[in-house]
Amino acid sequence: MSSQVSRRAFLKSSVATGLAFSSGLAMPGLSRASSRPVITHGLQSGDVDAGSGMIWARADRPAKMLVEFDTTGTFEAPTRLAPINALPETDFAAKRLLESLPSDQEIFYRVAFADLNDVNAVSEPMTGRFRTAPGSRRSVRFAWSGDTAGQGWGIDKAHGGMKTYTTMAKHTPDFFIHSGDTIYADGPIRESVELKDGSVWKNIVTEEKSKVAETLAEFRGQWKYNLMDENLLAFNAEVPTFFQWDDHEVMNNWSPSKDLSGDDRYTEKNVALLAARSARAFHELAPIRYTPAEPGRIYRKIAYGPLLDVFFLDLRSYRGPNGPSMETEMTDASRILGAQQLAWLKRELASSRATWKVIACDMPIGLIVWDNWKEQAGAEAVANGDHGAPKGRELEFADLLRFIKSADIDNVVWLTADVHYTAAHYYNPDKAQFQDFKPFWEFVSGPIHAGTFGPNDLDMTFGPEVKYVKAPTKEQGVNLPPSLGLQFFGLVDIDGATEQLTVRLMDREDAELHKITLDPVRRG
Structure with missing residues (x-):
C-alpha cells in the first residue's frame, strides 16, 4: 500500500x-x-x-x-x-x-x-x-532545531501558537531531532507581554509554568505546558522526535559550579537535586529509549538505514564546572563530554558503516557562549574565546577530531542549536590554530519557539568560517518574539541514488534561507 x-x-x-x-x-x-x-x-x-x-x-x-x-x-x-x-x-x-x-x-x-x-x-x-528506518538505500529526510517556549514566549493562539512545528510537518520528515532546551524550566511565563509595535502577546499560563521549576511536579508541568499547543500535538502524532537536552531543562548555564545562593526565585538551592528531578521528568515525558546499563543516559546512536547513523551527544551531564576553561591538560574539571562518552563516540564512529555520520550536538563547537554574558567571561560551551591552541574543554574536541582523522572516518556532519539563530560553519584546518583534523561542516538552527538572539563571535581554535548566518540586526535588538518570524529549523535530505546530503536552513514561514549539497567520500 x-x-x-x-x-x-x-x-x-x-x-x-x-x-x-x-x-x-x-x-x-x-x-x-x-x-x-x-x-x-x-x-x-x-x-x-x-x-x-x-x-x-x-x-x-x-x-x-x-x-x-x-x-x-x-x-x-x-x-x-x-x-x-x-x-x-x-x-x-x-x-x-x-x-x-x-x-x-x-x-x-x-x-x-x-x-x-x-x-x-x-x-x-x-x-x-x-x-521505520529503511533496510535499503532509499532517500531519507529529517529536520532539526532546538529551544521551545523560552524567554517568556509561550503559547499565544492569536499568533498561531508554536507555528514552526506545523511548518516542519509540511515537509513530512522521517524524524525530527530536538537539539536541546526542550523546555525552559527557569523561564516563567507571564500572561501578557507588550510588543514594540504596541500589540500584546498573550500567553496561555499554567500554575507550574508561572514560576521556576523546583519540584518534580513543576518540572513535569514544563513538559505538559508545551503539549498544550495544537501545532505540537499534531506534529507528534505524525513525526517521531529524537530528544536531547541542554541547560534550560534545569536552569540557564547549569554546571557543578552553579550557585543559587543569590537567586531569590529558588527556595531549593541544591542544583544537583534540581538536575535529578529534571532528568526524571525528561525521561518520563519524552519518548526516549531506555538505556538499562546507565539509567537516564541520553547519549546514544540511532542507526537509520545504510545511509545514516545519528550520534546524540550530552554536553551537560558529564561536564566539569563552568569557568575560564584554560587548562592545558585534560582533567575532570576540563571535560564537557566525559571520558566514557568520548570513548563511546570514538568506538561507534569507527565501527559505523553508514554513508553519513551525523553528530547531533546540543552546543556548538566554535561559537563563543559566555557563562557570564555581562562580563564576557567563563566558558559555557566548548570554546573559551582565546583563539589559541586547544585548552580546557577544547582538549576533548581536539582529541576527537584528531581521532576522526587518524581513523580515516569520512562524511561526518555536525548539527546543533542553543544560540537562537541559524548559521552554516565550515571548519577549515588551514585557518585553525589546531590543524590535525579533517575539514567538516557544522549547521546551527533554532529557536523553534523562543526568543531570537545572536550572532555570537567565533573562536578560531578549530578554524570555523561563517558561510551563512541569519540573526537579529542591532536595530532589531535581542529576545525577539516568535511573531517576528525569526524562528528557524533545518532540513536534511540524503538522496538514495547519489548519496548526496543536502542541508537547507529554513524559517517558520517556510522560506529557504540557505542550501548546500555535500558529496560523500566513497571508498573502494
Missing part, C-alpha cells in the same frame, strides 16, 4: 469511536463518558530505527495502557500488546517499545487507557504513526 493511501486510511480510522483490543476489558460504551480515562497530552513517538520505535502517552488517572499497531491505518489485522501500567509514580505517563517491526514501513499505532479501578471504563482511543 502506498504512503498516501495508508495515510488516508489512517486519518479515516482516527475518528473511530471503538477500539477492539483483545484484553478482556469491557468497551467504553458500557460506562458513562465522564467516568472514563482521558489521554491528556496526545501521543508521541521517538528513537525509531529499522525494527522498533518508542511510543508515549499519558492518562489522567491510574490506568493500563492498551496498545495495538498495524502496517495500515485501517487496523484490519493489528498486533495487540500486553497492557502496561500508568501509575502516579510516573505522573500517569507510559512508554512502550514496539519491536520486531518490518523495515521501511509505515507503522500505525493506537492507544487507549483502561481505568485500574473500573475495568468497564476505557478511554477514547488515539492514533499515531511513524515510518
